[in-house]
Amino acid sequence: MKRTYPAVALAAVLALSACSTKAGDSGSSGADGSGVKTDKGVTASEITLGVMTDKTGVFKNLGLGITQGNELWAKDFNAAGGACGRQVELETVDHGYKADTAKTLYPQIEPKVLGFVQLLGSPVVAALKQNIASDKTVAAPASWSSELLDNQYVMIVGTTYDLEIIDGLSYFQEQGLVKDGDTIGHVYIDGEYGKNGLRGSQFYAKKHNLTVKEVKVTSTDNDLTNIVTGLKGDGVKAIVLTTTPAQTGSALAANKALGLNVPVLGNNPVFDPVLLKSPAANALDKLTIVASSVPFSADLPKAKDVATKYKATYKETPNGGIPYGYAVGEVWGTVLKKACENKDLTRDGIAAALKQTTSASTGDLVAALDFSKAGTPATRQVYAATPDASAEGGVRYVKPLFEAPEAKEYVAPHQK
Amino acid sequence: MSDTAVKAPPAAPPTPPAKRDRRRLVKALAWIALLVVLLAIPLYLDAAWLKAGQYMMIGGVGAIGLTMLVGQAGQLSLAHAFFLLAGATGYTVLSGPVDDERVFGLGLDPGLSLVGAVVIAALLGLAFAPVSGRLRGIYLGVASLSLVFLGLYFGQSAETLTGGTSTGRSPEPFSLFGFPFTNGGPEIELMGVPIRQAERLWYLFLLLTVLAFVVAKAAVRSRVGRSWRAVRDNEAAASVMGVSVTRAKAGAFAVSSAYAGLAGAMTVLWFDILKPDESEFGTYGINISIAFLAMVIIGGLGSVPGALVGALIVNGLPQVLSLYSADLGWFSGTGDGALTPILVSSFVYGAAIILVVLFEPGGLAAIGRRITSARKPHLPEEQDK
Numbered sequence: 184m185k186r187t188y189p190a191v192a193l194a195a196v197l198a199l200s201a202c203s204t205k206a207g208d209s210g211s212s213g214a215d216g217s218g219v220k221t222d223k224g225v226t227a228s229e230i231t232l233g234v235m236t237d238k239t240g241v242f243k244n245l246g247l248g249i250t251q252g253n254e255l256w257a258k259d260f261n262a263a264g265g266a267c268g269r270q271v272e273l274e275t276v277d278h279g280y281k282a283d284t285a286k287t288l289y290p291q292i293e294p295k296v297l298g299f300v301q302l303l304g305s306p307v308v309a310a311l312k313q314n315i316a317s318d319k320t321v322a323a324p325a326s327w328s329s330e331l332l333d334n335q336y337v338m339i340v341g342t343t344y345d346l347e348i349i350d351g352l353s354y355f356q357e358q359g360l361v362k363d364g365d366t367i368g369h370v371y372i373d374g375e376y377g378k379n380g381l382r383g384s385q386f387y388a389k390k391h392n393l394t395v396k397e398v399k400v401t402s403t404d405n406d407l408t409n410i411v412t413g414l415k416g417d418g419v420k421a422i423v424l425t426t427t428p429a430q431t432g433s434a435l436a437a438n439k440a441l442g443l444n445v446p447v448l449g450n451n452p453v454f455d456p457v458l459l460k461s462p463a464a465n466a467l468d469k470l471t472i473v474a475s476s477v478p479f480s481a482d483l484p485k486a487k488d489v490a491t492k493y494k495a496t497y498k499e500t501p502n503g504g505i506p507y508g509y510a511v512g513e514v515w516g517t518v519l520k521k522a523c524e525n526k527d528l529t530r531d532g533i534a535a536a537l538k539q540t541t542s543a544s545t546g547d548l549v550a551a552l553d554f555s556k557a558g559t560p561a562t563r564q565v566y567a568a569t570p571d572a573s574a575e576g577g578v579r580y581v582k583p584l585f586e587a588p589e590a591k592e593y594v595a596p597h598q599k
Numbered sequence: 600m601s602d603t604a605v606k607a608p609p610a611a612p613p614t615p616p617a618k619r620d621r622r623r624l625v626k627a628l629a630w631i632a633l634l635v636v637l638l639a640i641p642l643y644l645d646a647a648w649l650k651a652g653q654y655m656m657i658g659g660v661g662a663i664g665l666t667m668l669v670g671q672a673g674q675l676s677l678a679h680a681f682f683l684l685a686g687a688t689g690y691t692v693l694s695g696p697v698d699d700e701r702v703f704g705l706g707l708d709p710g711l712s713l714v715g716a717v718v719i720a721a722l723l724g725l726a727f728a729p730v731s732g733r734l735r736g737i738y739l740g741v742a743s744l745s746l747v748f749l750g751l752y753f754g755q756s757a758e759t760l761t762g763g764t765s766t767g768r769s770p771e772p773f774s775l776f777g778f779p780f781t782n783g784g785p786e787i788e789l790m791g792v793p794i795r796q797a798e799r800l801w802y803l804f805l806l807l808t809v810l811a812f813v814v815a816k817a818a819v820r821s822r823v824g825r826s827w828r829a830v831r832d833n834e835a836a837a838s839v840m841g842v843s844v845t846r847a848k849a850g851a852f853a854v855s856s857a858y859a860g861l862a863g864a865m866t867v868l869w870f871d872i873l874k875p876d877e878s879e880f881g882t883y884g885i886n887i888s889i890a891f892l893a894m895v896i897i898g899g900l901g902s903v904p905g906a907l908v909g910a911l912i913v914n915g916l917p918q919v920l921s922l923y924s925a926d927l928g929w930f931s932g933t934g935d936g937a938l939t940p941i942l943v944s945s946f947v948y949g950a951a952i953i954l955v956v957l958f959e960p961g962g963l964a965a966i967g968r969r970i971t972s973a974r975k976p977h978l979p980e981e982q983d984k
Contacts, residue, residue, distance in 0.1 A: 205643055205792055239939040276925045279941045282882065283654060286870060287918045288925060290797065291647035306874070306881075309767055313871040317782065330766050373755055374877035378765035399755075401878035 219267055222529040224297030230265070230528070231272045232257075232515065233296035233320075235288065236303045240280030241427075244455060245504045246303050249325055250275060252508020253300050255492050260512065266519040267528060273300065282310040293318055298533055300515050301325055301508065305375035308337075319530040321518070321537055323511045327451070327475070328379040332558045333597040338518075338537055340511045341475030341549050343560045344376060346590050347450040348383030348423060350565040351473035353587030356391070360446045361421050366394040368414035369423040370407065370434060373399045380425030380450060382596070390589050405429050411437035422447045428455035431470070432463035439466035450474060456502055456577030459570060467570040472578060476507035476549050478568050479576025485546030490575065501576050510548035517543040550584050558597035563590040637805055642790055646797040650869075651918035656804040657865045658910030660811045662894040663903055664858020667815060669892070670901025671824055672851035673831030674731055677888045678743035681750040682720045682856040684875065684883035686863025689716035691873045692760050694771035702768045703759045709773045713864050720860020721853045728849035747885055754875025754883065767874030770867040773803060780868075804865060808907075811858060815903045818854065827851050890914070897951045899962025908963050912951065916944035 224231045234253055237246035253273060261270045276292055278285035285307040293314070299322035302308050308324040308331060315322050315336050322337060329343035342350070355361045369384045371377030381397065388395045396417045398410050407430055414422060422438065422445055424431055431453045438447060451474035458467060477486050479493075479501045489509050493501055522528050522536035543552040543561075550564035568580040641649055661679060668674050693712035695704020707715065730742055754761050762768025773780040780799040787794040818824050826847045829837035834844050866882065867873045880886050894913045898905030920940035955962050 205645060239941065276921075277939065278921070279939060281917075281941065282870065284917060284921050284941065287647055287650045287654065288921055289647075290645065290650055291922060291925060309872055309874050310870050313769065328765070372877055373764050375765040377877075378763075401751075403878040403880065 217267075218526050219523065220527045220529050220532060223294060225269065225528045228269055229272050230267075230269045230519065231274050231296045233292050233299040234273050234275040234301045235278055235285060235292065235299060235307065236275065236301055236325075237280040238277040240278075242280055242303060244457070244500075244502055245325070245452075246277075246280075247499060248502045248504025249301055249303065249508035249511075250504075251493065251497055251499075252489070252505040252510075253512050254508075255489060255496065255505070256509045256512025256516070259492075260516050266516070267523040269528075271519075278304075278307060280304050280307070282306040286310050289314055293320065296320070297528070297530065298322060298515075300511055309375065319534060321530070321533045323515070325507075326375065328375045329382075329560055329595040329597070330375060330379060332560065332595065335538075335557055336534060338514070338554060339561060340514050340545075340552065341507070342562050342565050343595065344379040344425065344450055345383035345386070345595065346560055346563050346593060347473045347475065347565050348380050348425070348448070349387050349590045349593055350563070350585070350587045351448045351450070351471065351567065352384065352387045352391075352421075352423070353589055354471070354473070354567050354582060354585075355421055355446060355448060361393070363391045364393070365420040366396060366418055367421045367423060368396045368398065368417065368419040369425075370398045370400060370410055370414075370430070371425045372402050372427070372430075374402070376452060377425040380423070383593075384423050386593055387589055390592075400426065400430065402427055402430075405433060407434040408437040408440075410434070411441060411443065415441055415443045419443075419445060421445050424449040424453050426453055428453060428458055432458050432461050435466040435470055436463040438469060444469065446471065448473065451476070451503065454570065454578065456500060459572045459577050464572070470570055471581070472568045472570070473565045474503065474568065475562060475565050476503060476510055477547070477566060478503055478574070478578040478580055479505055480574040480579055481506070481566075483547050485548055489548070503576060503578070505576075506548045510545040513545040513548070514540075514543045514552060547584065556599070558595065558599050560595055563593075634809070638802075641794070641798040641801045642792045647922055649797045649801045651915065651922060653800055653804045653865075653869055654918055655911050655915045656808045657862050657869060658891070658894060658914030659808050659907045660865065661859050661862035661891050662898065662906035662910045663811050663815045664855040664862070665891045666895040666898065666901055666903060666906040667818065667824075667827070667858075668851050668855035669895055670899075671819060671831065672827040672848065674848065674851060675736060675740040676731075676743045676852070676855065677740050677885070677892070678727070678746035679855075679859050679891045680883045680885065680887040681746035682724060682859030683863035683866060683887065684750045684754060685723050685856075686716040686720045686860030687867045687873050687883070688754075688757075688761055688863075689719040689860065690864035691762075691768060691770040691867055695768070696771070701759075702762050704771075709771055710775050712771070713773070713861075716864040717857045717860045720863065721857035724853040724856025725849060727856075728845070728852055731852050732845045732848050744885070744888070747883075747888060748879065750883055751876060751879055755877070761875045762873055764875050764877040767872050769871065770873055773800075773868055775803075800868065803868075807861060807865065811861065812903060812907070815858075819901075819903060823847075823850065893948055893952055897948065897955055897962055899955075899964030902962065902964030905962050905964030905967070908967075913948050916947055917941050920944055 234250055236250045237243055257271045257273055265271055274292055274295055276288045278288055289311055298320050302322045303325040305326045308326050312334055316334055319336060323340055324337060327339055327341055327343050329345055331337045369381055371381045384395050396414060411434055424434060431449060435447060447470045449470060449472055454472050479490060486506055489506055493505055518536045518540055521539055522532045525532060537554050540554045550562040552561035554561050564584045564586045566580045566584055567582040568578040570577060571579040665679050668676055690712050693705050693707045693715045694709045697704055697706040731739060734742055755764050780803055782795045826842040829842050830844050830847045838844055876882060876884050890913050894909030895906050897912055898909030917940055920943055924940050959965055
């Protein structure tokens, strides 16, 4: 027995030295017959785009929706002929919303893809920030913090959290729900998402002389009753939320139960259609959601088209991730075609094409996007929507795309 | 595990010296062979697998520290994640640029900063000595848990040091005597394989893990280790024998924290970012403290090699299964009730803990010892590994 170990180990060493190392497997690069330059993730017939999503963690519903939106887009894009005579292929991995898993999966997927059509989750995007910059992989994060815009390879499709809140508060004021000099509450998760939203309400408050009662929570606090009680004592006229859907439900239920009944503003991640079946269902009418991508049920030709195709292909309950996932695909399509015109499908070429993209149109799934200014959000427009159990996807929108005057003046953290 | 009061070793007849020497030689050869394999791995495996291996090494270094504290000195600690954060912040602040207006840095050499991070964590462990010296068992466990929450608030509020929970801050890439452990610097090739960031970090982590392992083995075998075990088994008896109980306890806590600090500095180098958690679960949260505890229980309390094997299972399984599932399409289910790599590995290591507690309290180390000693009598000095 005791002699077997060294023998096994030696055998392993010998076996290792006998087989070849991983040397010399670098990707081919150069130009093809038609003069289009390529490097990673592009062959003569295919362009591979990466999807790093969460199919199994806390954001699995959203992750699945966005991924299905990406897939629907790829199908349509290929049916329309693709780009440069090449078909788009998606390479999908699931990181379960764990940054450490994502960090390990990234080097595995990175050599195979030209860029990423989806990177889900703030912790994941933060952990991969350096990799994206050093590998020059253009990536669309499913995280809308304007803090991410100091990285030129990050392509945020839609409005950032801070601007969503500014637009939303302006909509409240227009509706007469908030007046200059009022006190409002803002409950936020102390992370990328919540902090960025808070920047928005602080900016708006300065402009309109509002007092903001800031309440920091962690994403694991699921009972916000005490917090709402405190805000009631402060005499708030409205509450802003940048929280998880479970916390949103709790806050709204408390808002009704305590007889506070003030309007509540949240952005895209605060709402999940699941809330319509929760105990908080009858308290949801006070919630207004501002978001830059349309609800699944939106009354727009493109959104209807996506919804029809979705129902023909998938069986899951739809959510807002589907039109968004499709919209990101559309933007990628625009960038790919631009890169094709430039005859440069390398990663550098994609980054350059992104810079030249001043009006990526998605059929109004998202406002028109301008990526030409570094550090600046590509759009400042949002939709306003309200929960509605009778609508597919659980929300119907109450105000189409608009941009508040305050949002025009706002300077994002990395805006030059 | 050492000779506990329950299972005294059978008195063995002394082995003839020649036989003993041969056994030592075989053992040394086995370790050397293992090291050669580990040194050769970067030439054969892709960056993703190296990344997973590095993550296991981080777990290994931290688990060695905890197994000495819990297994050798008998002090339950759930504060390991806090010391990880201390080491991570220590390295990032010491090596950080001086002229950044958003965050504070001292601009020291990264190598020096790594040592500094370990020292800072050790000092924090010492500072906890007044508490750890007075409490025992589960009470100490709960008291040490408070440090994790302290770390959570520190991470959130000391933004100039930690970079805050929303963006964090980038650590200075590691370099030693001017040699960078990144893709930059001199182009090196080994047997036709370019040695870049992933490979360089692999060798760095391997060096740190080997150092941690050797130092721990030496500590366990020396007077220090004996005093820890004496304190663990019976404090009164230890005092009578001339062991200073408070010093032994404080020492164990400091050493274990130093190990956690090193693991923390490795963590930021691995992630390329220092980002404190926004809730009590995350990179430096309760879940990490529990994962380390799982490693040392599975590996066998007090066993240094066991801690490494435990880290291989607890930190390695989710990573390896995720890589395989991406490659082979295993566990690729979605939605509720889907079997995923993360879920499967949680089941596996949960089951491993239960099996260990029920059937082999000595953990994998005891099983390993039983296999290797199947054909030889026990030697007293081989009891404490």
